[in-house]
Amino acid sequence: MTRYLISFDDGAMTFPEEELPEVAEASHEVVRKAQDAGVWVFGGGLERQQASVVATDGTVSEGPFPETKAVLGGFSxxxxxxxxxxxEWAAKFAAACRCAQEVREIMPDPTV
Structure with missing residues (x-):
């Protein structure tokens, strides 16, 4: 088995705010189906905020950063x-969340 990150950018969900409960229920239904299928590992939506960047020396910088092109809105x-x-799972999430999803393979690390 291989792990995949399915994600979308913050701001990609462009439906009217009053439709959020319906979209949330649809996305939760896909999560339940993934859990029932035994493929769900973890996921969630992220707060609408810029990231804090911690440098190698421990210095913390707060966004927004001009070089940041997109902020992750949610992931599975x-x-x-x-x-x-x-x-196929990404297509289910795209339909439920009403926005395109990106799919990336997570590189395995046999030492962890």
Whole structure:
């Protein structure tokens, strides 16, 4: 099995705010299906805020940063047999969240 990150940018969900409860329920239903299928690892939405950047010397900088092109709005991590399976789950999340999803394979690290 391989783990995949499915994510979307903050601001990608452009539906009217009054539709948020319906969208939240639809996305929670996809999560429940992923849990029932045994592929769900972890995920969630992120607060609308710029990241804090911690440098190698421990210095903390607060955003917004001009070089930041996008802020992650939410993510799911799933563990599936193939990229095709990951793309199928991403399509379910895209439909539920009403926005495109990005899919990235998480590199395995056998030492952890």
């Amino acid at each position: 991590i799933i563990d599936v047999p193939s990229r095709e399976d990951a793309l």
